[in-house]
């Protein structure tokens with residue numbers, strides 16, 4: 077086994093009788109094509125593992141640490157329809173879903189590492205049971221969250237797409253279990269790989285979204301406020317169907333004794349791995365690492381402090397508190413730029429445009445040289461329907477950061493007759 081080898085790519089003579097026979101007949105290129113394919117599949121798996129573990133650490137540090145502190149309302153900084161006081165069943169379902177999201181993501185990657193399976197078969201069996209049980213539970217609970225608890229972000233097309241994801245998780249989990257019990261390990265392996273990909277659907281969604289942000293330098297094909305639009309509908313279905321289609325192609329390629337198709341598949345998978353790696357890097361920088369960093373920051377989050385004050389005393393009281401704390405205890409609180417930025421976006425998402433504008437204005441006072449804070453203020457004015465102010469702030473953002481392609485696009489939209 078190569079150092080990259082994973083369950084995605086078992087050794088040639090074990091699983092591919094046709095390929096092995098041809099290789100014995102003397103095709104020299106086939107073993108090379110097969111090795112290339114195995115190595116690229118291994119590389120794909122390593123990149124996927126890095127990205128998935130970052131998401132696990134993100135879930136544990138943000139949701140886990142606030143739950144341990146009993147601070148469930150803090151979840152609402154990231155969720156559209158998160159913790160709701162009094163909704164004990166809905167809150168419990170959400171907590172179970174998020175807890176199992178971390179368990180299933182971690183356990184899925186461990187399940188596919190062949191060295192773990194070879195050296196610790198009983199761990200593989202127990203982890204497999206945990207994985208399949210979590211898959212059943214989390215997708216059933218997720219269907220409850222979407223269709224019964226309701227209030228979830230996105231539109232009907234996205235709700236249907238994630239529900240398809242949930243149904244396919246249930247199906248693949250049932251099939252993987254069935255063939256494991258029947259001791260048909262070749263078929264079991266195929267269903268387990270499908271299960272891994274469908275369980276990774278929401279992860280693929282985040283990676284694809286951040287890849288699109290990198291490519292288009294901002295939101296593309298959807299409205300960032302309502303989180304709706306054709307690109308998100310496409311991505312919501314693609315998160316499940318595209319990886320499954322590529323896996324089927326990969327499995328069929330493995331079954332064929334053709335060196336050229338092995339090499340073509342390896343090349344295609346390599347390009348997809350590069351794209352996925354870029355998306356993972358984008359998601360790490362834009363979503364997971366900032367949240368993880370905040371969780372390990374010994375300073376108190378000023379955004380969390382102001383969220384409570386806005387709810388109890390309004391934006392004026394929060395702005396006064398910000399200024400007082402910055403003078404009295406500058407080292408005890410986290411006054412980084414992204415604190416007020418993320419608070420402002422949270423206020424936009426809950427429809428409090430006036431408060432969002434006040435918070436972004438405060439950020440422009442604190443960081444007058446940042447193109448990003450003016451871009452956010454421009455967006456809040458745009459969402460509030462104040463076109464002249466939106467234009468003025470996007471222009472200011474562009475002046476400070478001429479590379480801001482989002483500001484260029486927004487100005488084209490706002491200045492169109």
Ligand code: HEM
Nearest residue numbers: 155156157158177218219221222228238239241242275278
């Ligand atoms: C099994 C794989 C899944 C994983 C790993 C997963 C992971 C997550 C995570 C981490 C969150 C918290 C939001 C965030 O911080 O990004 C979340 C929330 C949520 N998930 Fe999932 N999820 C999975 C499957 C699903 C499915 C199949 C559905 C729908 C049928 C679903 C519906 C939801 C809903 C409704 C929320 C709350 C969203 C909100 O109110 O903003 N999840 N999930």
